[in-house]
Amino acid sequence: MSGLSLAARQVRAENRAFWRNPAAAFFTFAFPLIFMVLFNVLFGGSPPGAAYTPAHFFTPAIVALSIISACYTNIAMAITSARDEGILKRVRGTPLPEWAYLAGRIGQAVLVALLLVVIVSAFGEVVYGVEFPFERLPFLLAALVMGAATFCALGLAISAFIPNADASPAIVNATVLPLLFISNVFARVDEGTPAWLDTLSRVFPVRHFADLLHAAWDPRASPGFDPVQWAILAGWLVLGVLVASRSFSWEPRA
Template sequence: MVLRQIRYEWVAFWRNPAAAFFTFVFPLLFLVIFNMVFGNAEISVPGGTARASTFYVPAIAAMSIVNACFTSLAMSVTISRDAGVLKRVRGTPLPPWAYLTARIGLVTLVALLLITIVVSLGALAYGVSVPTHTMPAFILTVLVSAATCSALGLAVTALVPNTDAAPPVVNGIALPLLFISDIFVRAERVPPWVNRLADVFPLSHISEALQTAFNPFEVGSGFEWTHLAVIAAWGVVGMLLALRFFTWEPRQ
């Protein structure tokens, strides 16, 4: 039931060239630009020093999750809500949870595809080694993060009054966090209070947990349980907010 719905959502997603293009292009554009400008700088990582590309690949992987599961999900669900798509589905026997699971499933697939491209590009173009013994930790972090961002993405639609307001509201939340959460700018280059502020939100934890998996000096399995716990806690918060405030009716 859910898989069948994901298939239709997948077909429709790729037929909307503008939405598909921007979901994919922004993270890849940032990956290329940052690597072009800063890629060869030596940076210090726990255990030694590495090239900055080693930082940008997991950071842009984190951005990919935000872009697909938070930004793109929140915007497309708002559009669906105001076009009456959600209301229409609600009048059919398809259970509401199955429909929303399919919407989340779609953006998770998109995020996984995007991360695969980011990691492959990092390996081929910038010589970043793909994690091996930390791969399970990387995949777990990606999936937990995708779930959390999706829950928050659905919750945030309650704040969006209409389709026109979706980009400013959603980007207004995502962009500042992308800047302060150890993604566009490394955490050591911003004032400590900014880091403390960023640590309240899930995004810096996502980025740092993914970085651990890419750290060449990491000897363990790379599971960052504290980070994962914060991310998951935000997922629970997002889910509770979505359950309480999510609406299926179009708003005028």
């Protein structure tokens, strides 16, 4: 069997295993929606008639959150526990190419991420009247592909720094939660935000990914190509791929 069809089989197997744990699957999808409802209740929802409402902010913000948790958080945790349990070592003793196994994991994460994008966008449109930006679909798709690739690569990369599965929630959350707060996801970076925090957040990929999605959803904006945003995202993508390919571990740590 060719590598590609082996990778496709892996995606199917991972996907089947994912849905066999309905409680985990349910909260994977419920979690971003809970945040979306909470933020809209806390920060004002959608006053009728306004062109740009808090819901216009939180719909793309929660789409960003969805991609980041489906790709970065889930891959890092799933890979670490598969490594701890010896699944990675077992697979490596078979003729399955290593990249095909990882492609299976990534493919499954991307499927979940895609489904979340649809659910969150639909929720925003139906409940809060935030229109899905069909007219900016190419821009949006490019941003989503870039974000998914970057956060998948970083998820694989961070697993190299997680000593064991028990430590992975703490490490993964510590690396991503603060960024979510300073990167236009959980809260808006505006005039009230200290300048240094704004500058700091621009170093990291979360900010630029979220900003791309905000630009796609904001009816007042005319999104264009900002080379700095894309370059920083691409830099993190390359860094993730490099670290993962150099330091990725298939064996449980002693």
